[in-house]
Amino acid sequence: MKKGKKLYEGKAKIIYATNDKNIVIQYFKDDATAFNNQKKTTIEGKGVLNNRISEHILSNLAKIGIKNHLVKRLNMREQIVKFVEIIPIEFIIRNVATGSITKRLGIEDGTVLKEPLIEYCLKDDKLGDPLVSEQHILAFDWASKNEIDLVKKMILRINDFMIGMFMGVGIKLIDFKLEFGRIKIDGKNEVILADEISPDTCRLWDSITDKKLDKDRFRKDLGDLIPAYTEVAKRLGILHEQSNVSAVNVTQLSSVKRKNK
Ligand code: TMP
Secondary structure (H helix, E strand, C coil), X not given: CCEEEEEEECCCXXXXXXXXXXXXXXXXXXXXXXCCCCEEEECCCHXXXXXXXXXXXXXXXXXXXXXXXXXXXXXXCXXXXXXXXXXXXXXXXXXXXXXXXXXXXXXXXXXXXXXXXXXXXECCHHHCCCEECHHHHHHCCCCCHHXXXXXXXXXXXXXXXXXXXXXXXXXXXXXXXXXXXXXXXXXXXXXXXXXXXXXXXXXXXXXXXXXXXXXXXXXXXXXXXXXXXXXXXXXXXXXXXXXXXXXXXXCHHHHCCCCCC
């Protein structure tokens, strides 16, 4: 398989064409942005960790029947993924209120929600990814009713699975963002999970101390982002206990064999 031209560059990833029109390469950058690009920096090693963590989560989701775009990890920074037409909605799932919802609605930070709350944001950087309702999605044909219903079912299963997975390693899944894409499989239109699931796109708090193990370390200037992401990877069993990911030794990650495969 040959890597072709750049098809799309987002804030944290690049998509490259390949000689197979159904397959693209997803490259994880070290760039970190927050608040719709108002704050940005480069954190060496972040892309490597997100590549591994996202591979781990998506391959486990596939095992419970959640169809997704991951074919396989190619190297430290790249994955082979199925080419999909991304639905232009960011699906936010909240188990505990924190972040934008606390400011928007005056909800106390850390409020445990009675049941998972799904919010929709239009994926448009120029507009700052505004919150929209299901009616907006239908009115402007961003997705069909059938697609939204399918996505909602998948979201609840993904949330249940991920809450359990993280709980088992002493982490609370506070909230996260998912993206889905359209694809034809055996001539049939389907909607599958796409993009990434990583500490960039989830809020993960240590179960006992509430220590933040996610991109809030950058958003809130808490520092030590790489040690936090490394902690997540280690607890998930992706990295050996002794691996210490720093800017200088991220190369080590490429040779670490996955324990769970
Ligand atoms: P929020 O509290 O800023 O709305 O974020 C909710 C969750 O969604 C949080 O886990 C971070 C994630 N998220 C993204 O992955 N990308 C985004 O562009 C935004 C706004 C949030």
